[in-house]
Amino acid sequence: MRELEYEAIxxxxxxxxxxxxxxxxxxxxxVALVDREDHLGGILMQCIHNGFxxxxxxxxxxxxxxxxxxxxxxxxxxxxxxxxxxxxxxSVSNGVKTLIACNSEQGVIQFNAxxxxxxxxxxxxxxxxxxxxxxxxxxxxxxGLAQRLINVDGYVPGKRVVIIGSGDIGLIMARRLSxxxxxxxxxxxxxPHPSGITRNIVQCLHDFNIPLYLSHIVSRIEGKDxxxxxxxxxxxxxxxxxxxxxxxxxxxxxLSVGLIPENELSKKAGVTIxxxxxxxxxxxxxxxxxxxxFACGNVLHVHDLVDFVADESTRCGGYVVDYLRDQIGxxxxxxxxxxxxxxxxxxxxxxxxxxxxxxxxxxxxxDRGTLLIKRQGAVIKKKTVQxxxxxxxxxxxxxxxxxxxxxxxxAPLEIALE
Numbered sequence: 001m002r003e004l005e006y007e008a009i010x011x012x013x014x015x016x017x018x019x020x021x022x023x024x025x026x027x028x029x030x031v032a033l034v035d036r037e038d039h040l041g042g043i044l045m046q047c048i049h050n051g052f053x054x055x056x057x058x059x060x061x062x063x064x065x066x067x068x069x070x071x072x073x074x075x076x077x078x079x080x081x082x083x084x085x086x087x088x089x090x091s092v093s094n095g096v097k098t099l100i101a102c103n104s105e106q107g108v109i110q111f112n113a114x115x116x117x118x119x120x121x122x123x124x125x126x127x128x129x130x131x132x133x134x135x136x137x138x139x140x141x142x143x144g145l146a147q148r149l150i151n152v153d154g155y156v157p158g159k160r161v162v163i164i165g166s167g168d169i170g171l172i173m174a175r176r177l178s179x180x181x182x183x184x185x186x187x188x189x190x191x192p193h194p195s196g197i198t199r200n201i202v203q204c205l206h207d208f209n210i211p212l213y214l215s216h217i218v219s220r221i222e223g224k225d226x227x228x229x230x231x232x233x234x235x236x237x238x239x240x241x242x243x244x245x246x247x248x249x250x251x252x253x254x255l256s257v258g259l260i261p262e263n264e265l266s267k268k269a270g271v272t273i274x275x276x277x278x279x280x281x282x283x284x285x286x287x288x289x290x291x292x293x294f295a296c297g298n299v300l301h302v303h304d305l306v307d308f309v310a311d312e313s314t315r316c317g318g319y320v321v322d323y324l325r326d327q328i329g330x331x332x333x334x335x336x337x338x339x340x341x342x343x344x345x346x347x348x349x350x351x352x353x354x355x356x357x358x359x360x361x362x363x364x365x366x367d368r369g370t371l372l373i374k375r376q377g378a379v380i381k382k383k384t385v386q387x388x389x390x391x392x393x394x395x396x397x398x399x400x401x402x403x404x405x406x407x408x409x410x411a412p413l414e415i416a417l418e
Contacts, residue, residue: 003110006032006080008320009099011087011265012119014042015306016297016313018070020117023317025077029324032111033079034101036086040074041067042121043144044306046151049172051199055307066306085109090116090269092290097269115292115320118266118280119313122259122298124169130257132164137223143169143256147176156180158252162230163187164218168196168304168391170256175204185248187212188232193365195258197304197391218253219245227251259302269293276344277301283349284333284356285319286312294320301346301359304393308359315357332410339374339416343390350413352405356398362417365389373398374414388417 010021013035024031039045044052047063054060057069074081082103089100099111124142141149141157147169149155159182163170166189174184187205192215194201205212213232219240220231230253233245261279263271272289274281279300280288287294296316297309322328333349336358343361350356362369369388373381381402385394403413 001108001110002106003112004032006030006111006113007324008032008115008117009034009097009111009113010117010119011035011090011099012042012121012297012299013037013040013074013081013083014119014121014297015044015066015070015309016121016299017042017117017119018067018074019310019313020119020294020296020317020320021079022070022073022077023314024117024320024324025079027317027321027324029321031079032082032113033074034082034085034087034099034111036084038084040071040081040083046144046148047172048151049176052306055305056310063306070310082109087265090265092269092293095292097292115294115323116269117313117316117320118263118271118288118293118295118299119297120262120265120299122261122302124255125258125260127255130164130255132218132221134221135223137221137225137227139223139227139252140221141252141254143167143173143254146173146254150176150180156182157254158182158227158250160185160250161252161254162218162232162248162250163254163256165189165256165258166191166194166196166201166212167256167258168200170254171196171200171204173254173256174210175208178208178210182252184208184210185250186210186232188216188218189214190217190235191215193389193391195256195391198387198389221253227253259298261299261302263299266295266299271295274344274348276338277346279346282347284347284351284354285322285328286316286347287319287323287328292323294323301344301361303359304391308393308395312357312359334410335412337412337414339372339414341369341417342415345415350398350403350410352403352410353400354403355400356403358396358398358415360394360415362388362390362394364417366417369417371396372416372418373402374416375403376411385417 044063044067219233296313371383
């Protein structure tokens with residue numbers, strides 16, 4: 001078995017992994033980028049629509065264009081890249097992080113490093129996750145798989161399509177399917193509001209006259225060999241009203257019912273997973289409960305825009321540089337909790353007197369909301385937020401001057417919306 005030594009290893013070569021690796025390399029440390037796919041860029045390579053890069057590159061790009069620009073920087077930085085390489089095991093012992101990986105050319109490889117960045121992204125929830133009754137015919141796909149079939153492999157998954165869930169991938173696929181000649185008959189959303197960002201609702205549904213059924217569920221899938229129809233049922237008071245159900249004949253069902261951070265490797269390393277995000281719990285330096293193991297991007301929490309993934313991952317790479325320089329000490333950190341109308345806040349801890357970037361998800365829909373940052377019950381800062389909705393992340397920066405150090409252990413910080 002080949003054994004390799006690095007100061008840092010980044011698992012995952014999507015936008016998060018590349019941005020983190022670049023920052024570590026800029027800090028002067030030897031870093032390896034490991035990915036199971038045969039290309040850099042991750043899921044961006046199948047996202048051929050535009051809308052990427054407005055913040056990061058100050059230019060509207062497609063997914064492959066965004067990935068290409070980052071990849072060019074990675075190659076120019078001399079970062080060691082291991083593609084077609086699957087990490088099978090990950091352990092932490094006596095400060096050394098050990099990864100066991102394999103690829104077809106080199107066989108089994110053992111990577112040893114002082115620091116590891118988790119940047120594996122996320123995966124789609126499937127029919128088994130949501131338990132739709134009915135038969136088990138062909139023609140049921142996750143939206144991401146359908147996107148790959150059309151954009152990468154050149155196959156159209158079906159002609160008459162119903163999409164379950166109004167997440168962004170599903171909305172984008174409604175438009176993409178319409179462009180290739182398929183008929184999208186309906187998008188069905190269990191919530192009373194869309195799960196995707198407003199831009200995609202307008203450009204992908206309204207512009208193509210695709211009906212969106214809010215507060216509805218697909219209560220049954222029919223078909224023997226191939227999907228033949230679905231039954232759609234409205235919710236009244238949160239309960240299915242079967243007397244008002246209706247049937248749509250179709251040959252294909254796409255599932256766009258949420259994303260789950262990909263954390264099988266994280267769990268193998270003993271990393272604590274948060275119930276709120278589905279990703280690792282991290283401190284003010286984006287370090288997980290395993291010392292020297294960091295997390296960023298969609299493996300940490302599911303983002304809405306790739307530009308903010310790259311932002312967060314660059315900061316993460318900076319924290320890794322600090323760690324490798326022994327500049328992350330034993331400073332006291334205070335807990336950060338989600339208050340009223342907030343599903344989660346990342347990171348889960350803060351350092352008094354230091355600037356901190358927060359990301360949070362709302363559980364309410366509001367045209368104009370107020371963000372409240374509280375410490376010991378007192379509001380220390382307020383911020384007006386426009387167009388509050390669960391589909392769109394709220395990002396904000398707290399300056400160290402707003403969080404002065406106090407005697408003893410730092411008081412918990414509560415972040416709420418009203």
